[in-house]
Structure formats: structure tokens, C-alpha cells
Amino acid sequence: MAIELHNITKVYRSRRAGKKTVLNDVNAVFERGHSYGILGINGAGKSTLLRIICGAERPTFGDVRKDVSISWRLGFVSSFNSSLTGMENLRFVCRIYDADIKEISDFVEDFAEIGNAIHEPLRTYSSGMKSRLAFGLSMAIRFQVYVIDESLAAGDYRFQEKCRAEFERRREESDILMTSHMPNAIRNFCDRGGVVHKGQLKLFDSVEEATDYYEEVTA
Amino acid sequence: MVDPLPSRDVDRAPFSAAWFSELSRSLAVMGRVIHAIMIREARTRYGSSKIGYTWAIIDPLVTTAIFVAIFSLLGRSSPIPGPIVVFFVSGIIPLFFWRGAVGQAASAVSASLGLLTYPQVMPADVVIGRLLLEAATTVIVFVLFLIGLNILLGISPTWFFGDPPRLLLATLGLLYFTLGCCFLSSSLARILPVWQNIWSYMSRPIWILSGIFFTLEQLPSGFRQYMAYNPVAHMVEWLRSAMIPTFDSSVYSILFPMTFATIALIIGLIIDRMLLLTGDEEIVS
Numbered sequence: 001m002a003i004e005l006h007n008i009t010k011v012y013r014s015r016r017a018g019k020k021t022v023l024n025d026v027n028a029v030f031e032r033g034h035s036y037g038i039l040g041i042n043g044a045g046k047s048t049l050l051r052i053i054c055g056a057e058r059p060t061f062g063d064v065r066k067d068v069s070i071s072w073r074l075g076f077v078s079s080f081n082s083s084l085t086g087m088e089n090l091r092f093v094c095r096i097y098d099a100d101i102k103e104i105s106d107f108v109e110d111f112a113e114i115g116n117a118i119h120e121p122l123r124t125y126s127s128g129m130k131s132r133l134a135f136g137l138s139m140a141i142r143f144q145v146y147v148i149d150e151s152l153a154a155g156d157y158r159f160q161e162k163c164r165a166e167f168e169r170r171r172e173e174s175d176i177l178m179t180s181h182m183p184n185a186i187r188n189f190c191d192r193g194g195v196v197h198k199g200q201l202k203l204f205d206s207v208e209e210a211t212d213y214y215e216e217v218t219a
Numbered sequence: 220m221v222d223p224l225p226s227r228d229v230d231r232a233p234f235s236a237a238w239f240s241e242l243s244r245s246l247a248v249m250g251r252v253i254h255a256i257m258i259r260e261a262r263t264r265y266g267s268s269k270i271g272y273t274w275a276i277i278d279p280l281v282t283t284a285i286f287v288a289i290f291s292l293l294g295r296s297s298p299i300p301g302p303i304v305v306f307f308v309s310g311i312i313p314l315f316f317w318r319g320a321v322g323q324a325a326s327a328v329s330a331s332l333g334l335l336t337y338p339q340v341m342p343a344d345v346v347i348g349r350l351l352l353e354a355a356t357t358v359i360v361f362v363l364f365l366i367g368l369n370i371l372l373g374i375s376p377t378w379f380f381g382d383p384p385r386l387l388l389a390t391l392g393l394l395y396f397t398l399g400c401c402f403l404s405s406s407l408a409r410i411l412p413v414w415q416n417i418w419s420y421m422s423r424p425i426w427i428l429s430g431i432f433f434t435l436e437q438l439p440s441g442f443r444q445y446m447a448y449n450p451v452a453h454m455v456e457w458l459r460s461a462m463i464p465t466f467d468s469s470v471y472s473i474l475f476p477m478t479f480a481t482i483a484l485i486i487g488l489i490i491d492r493m494l495l496l497t498g499d500e501e502i503v504s
Contacts, residue, residue, distance in 0.1 A: 055224070055338025058495060069221040072337060079333040081263050088262060095255035096339055097221055142220040173220065 002032035002145070002175070003053060003070070005201075007062035010048055022048045023059070024199035032068065032144075035176035037186025037207060039214040040196035046179035047149055049196060053177065054147045068144035070177075075131045075138075075149075082123040086114065086133050089122060097141055104140045111162070112136030132159060139166055148178035150185060164188065183211040224248065224339055248339050256334070256348030257355075264352075275352075279319065279360050283311050284367075290432070298437050300465040305378045308364055309462045310431040310455050316357040317397050317451060318422050323349040324401035325408040325415045342491055346405045350398060381464030389454075389461040392477065396454055399480030402487025409494055430455040436468045443470065450476040 008026040013019050022045040030036055030053075040046040051057040054070050072079070080089045090108060094101045109118060112132040114125075122130065138146065146167070167176060167189065179196075180186050186193060186207060193210025194203040197217045204210040225244040231237040261272040287307045297303040327345045334340045368374040380386060407414040429451040435443055436456075446452055447470075456471035 051336075056336035058497075060497060067223055069223045070338075076336070079336055081259065081333075083263055084259070088259075092255050092259050093337075095258070096252050096337060098251055099221065144220065144223070 002066065002068050003030040003177075004065040005029075005053070005062070006065065008049075008052060008059045008064070009061040010045070010052065010057075011060045021199055023052075023196075023201070026062070026199075026201045028194070028201050028203050030145075030175075030177065030203075032175065034192045035190040036178070036192045036194055036203070037183075037190035037210070038177070038179040038194045038196055038201070039181065039183060039186065039210055040179065041181055041218055044196045045199060046181075046196050049201065050147055050149050050177070050179055070145045071138050071141070071143040071147050073147050073149045075134045077127075077130045077134045080122050080130065080134070083121055085121055086118040086125070089133075090118075090137055093137055093141070099141050104137070107140035108133065108136040111139060111166075113159075128156075135159075135163060139163070143174060145175050145177055148176060148189075150178065150180040150182075183207065183214065249341075249344060252340050252344045253348045253351065256331075256340075256345055257352045260349055260352050275356050276359055276363070279315055279356065280363060283308070283315060283360065283364070286311055298434050299463065301378060301463060302372070302374055304368060304372060304374060305463060306459075307431065308368070309379065309459045310429075312357060312361050312364070313393055313458050314426050314429055314431060314451065314455060316353060317393070317400065317454070318426055319357075320350050320353040320397045321400045321404045322418060322422065323353055324405040325418050327401075327405050328409050329412070329415075342405065342409070342495075343402075343488075346401050347398075350394075350401050354394065354397075378464065379462045381466075382461050385461040386458075389458045392473065393454055393458060396450070396476050396480040399482075399484035399487070402491070403483035404487075406487040406490035406494075410490060425449070425451060428452065430459075434459070434466070434468055435470045447472075447475075450479040 005026050005028045008023055009021065010023040011019055011021050026049070038046055038049065048057070050073060052059050053064060053066075054072055055064075056072065079093075084092075087105065090105055091101055093099075094104050105118075112118075112129075112135065114129050114132060117125065117129060118133070125133070167174070176189050178186060178189055183193075190207055192203065192205060193207040194201055195210055195214045195217065197214075202210075202213065204213065225241050225248065231241065261275065264272070264275050287304055290307050291303050297306045299306060324346050327349050328335070328342045331340075331342075331345045334345065335342065365376045365379065369376060404414070404418065408418075428446065428449055430446075434456060435446060435452055438446060453471045453473070453476045456468045457473060457476075460466055460468045460471070
């Protein structure tokens, strides 16, 4: 077992728009040793699903059982405080994950390539620098599952290649769970696929099957 | 490799070995999260300032000093035997701590939505972290006052340690009282954002009515009857009785503020739990 979703339902309530059911009674098992790419059109509920899986948000009903460590969404920067320096934000994350500050900061300085800016307040960063810092930090902490939300994917081509190479190196110990609305993007990282459509999640044993189903339901 | 977070295991029975190991792992996680939040809050409270946490000390120090100076210079005589400054400081410092902590708790969750996306960071951690930071700041401010009063006015610190065991108890009582109020304040702010404004209007009259300028004991009994509904006034009277050697009030209740705190704590925790279970709170994506 790695991650099990049991009867996950997520309803958003808004004063203006009323209730909106984003996920409706989702059951699924993500097995250890496989990387999953979740396809779905914009607004299908991919990001909600990821937030629920990595614990950023709670489902309205149902529960998530997991016996693996799961990263926060890669490149997520909203948890950073803009008046703290990059290093201070890094230390905070190290403290809550009980990670070695020296080891992590060495890795991030090397990986994020933001140089001395790491000692400057975050409000002086460009958005690219911020997300490189966030990426480096999530890569530095060794999780068993890394969660990537395509909408947060950042950095130039070279940086993305670097991330890919790093994931390749981690294949043995870490899996990936990512979302995208483009099948091509997940083929690079994943060996299994899934589709979120009309509040339902369907998992497949290969990215091809998932792609076929995705094209079928969205066509 | 990071360990998985303790998860709610459906199979474990309460008070079994597995239950205790899960509890201790959860408490360890909570401890390090609160520690991290305290450090972060200390740095960000005065975000744009270069000296950061130093401001967190200077700010209440100056405010308290100004209040104490004004009231002392107004020339009123102390309602109890001893220097008037002792009387004011013993009331203002606990009151400012309580007021500051409850105000901090009101904005705790809305200011930390980004942090709450880390699964191990819970709203309660932010509330407790802010409370402990406020407590640490108060202790530092108090010690600085003791030193300052001793040097400037020759007032011996023993004026504030009349009955040490009782003072310890009263301090723990104040911590518990503030904890209860903080949880209620934080939860109210989460369901009623306007609570933060209400609190800023409420907090001023409350501290005027909480016994900085008078003791409950000296009030005429008809008036005291109404004042006695304010649990904060009881806390101030209790602490003052424990601190000042020449003062021992007979009209305050310990049971009342403690009951108030317990009810506030329970309501606060219930609201917190309800918001967590429904997952209905605003999140940062």
C-alpha cells in the first residue's frame, strides 16, 4: 500500500455560486513503485485531488490513508513569507520536517542557483527565483512521493531538465504523482496514468490507456 | 528520507501500545512545528524592520512605560500600601499579555493560510506558537521593568514576589486563562472575520474595566457586583495578590476565570475541529 483514497468527496461552498461538487466519491489506490500522471481538463479537479492527497486540504467526506512521506506540491511558494530571507524560509521548512538544515541548504544553494540572493528577503525575488527556491527545497528533502502540479511547474527549459535528471536519479527511492492536461507532459515522468473527469478518478496501468480514455471523454 | 507523518490508523484501539506510540509521534511533530512557528513569528512580527524581534520587546516596553508614567504622574495615590508604580505594573503587564495574545490569536489563522498547507501545521499550532511567543516577550519585558524600576526608582524587585508559590500558580492560571481565550478568539475569527474588528473595539474598554486603576476590593459592593462578571478583573486581582506583599484581596474568585477559560477552550476547540472535519475553510492554492 502507498496511498489509498476512500470515498473522497469534495464540495466547495460559496456564498455566491452555491455548492459545487468537485470530486464525487473517489476511490483509488496509488501503489508504491509506480509514478502516476493524472490527466484532466482545466477545472476538472486535478489540483483539488493533489491538495487532498498531500494534505494541504481536507476532503468533505472520506479519508486518505498513506504510509509514505509525501512532499508538498513542488514549486508551491505561498507558504513562504516575503519578509523573511530565502534561508529563513528554508530553515522553517527544515524545522517542521525535522531535516538537517546544513545538508538541505547546501543542496538548495547548489540546485536552485540563486547565489547570494538566498540571504535576501523573499520580496526582492523574481517569481522564477522563488519557484526555483521552492523546487530546490522540496527536492532537497527526501520524500517517498513527490507531488507535481503542472500549474506550478516553473523555471526555464534548462531548469526543468535538471529537475527531470534529478527525478531519474531518485527512481529507486521516490515516486512521482503529477497532474497535467497534456498527455505528453506526463509521459516523461510517469509509467501509469489516470483521468479526472466529472468528479471521478479512473486509474490505468499505462499512460497510453489513460491517454486514450482522456481523448475519448474530452473529445 | 523523511518519515511519513503519523496517520490516523483506523484499527488501533485507544490506550493500546500503538495508540501511545502514535500519540508520542504526533506530539513530537507538534512540538517542532510550534518551535518553528515561534521563531518565524518572532522574525516576522515586525516584518519590514531590520531589528525584528527587538521591536517586539521595545514596543510593549515603551507602551507599558508610557502608561505607567502617565498614571503615576497623575498623582493618584496607590489604593494599596506601597509605591503606585508597583500597583500599575502588576496590573498592566498581565493585562497587556492577555490582550496581546488574544489579538494575536484572532489573526493567527488568516495570517498563516500559506503555512497551513503543510499537513503537519495545524491552526492550533499557530495559536499556541503565538501565545508562547507573547508569553516569552512578556517575561522579558517584566524582567526589564524589574531592572529599570530598581535602577531608576530604587524599587526593590521583592515588591513583585510577595508569595512565590502563589505567584507561580497565578501565572500558570493566567497562561491557562489566556490559552482558553486565544482558542475562542482564533475560532471566532475563522467563522466570523468581523471578530477581529469587534475585538479591537472590545479590548480597550475591557482593559480599563479590568482593574488597572483600582482593585476589586476597594469598589463599593453594588458596583463590584457588575465588575465581577469580568473574568479578567479576577485574574488581575489574583496575580496582584500573589505579587504584592502588602496586598491580599479577599473578593476575587479563581474558579470563575478558570471555568470561563475552560468553556472558552472547549468552544474554541469544537469550532476548530468542525472546520477541520468539513474542510470548508479558505485555502491558498
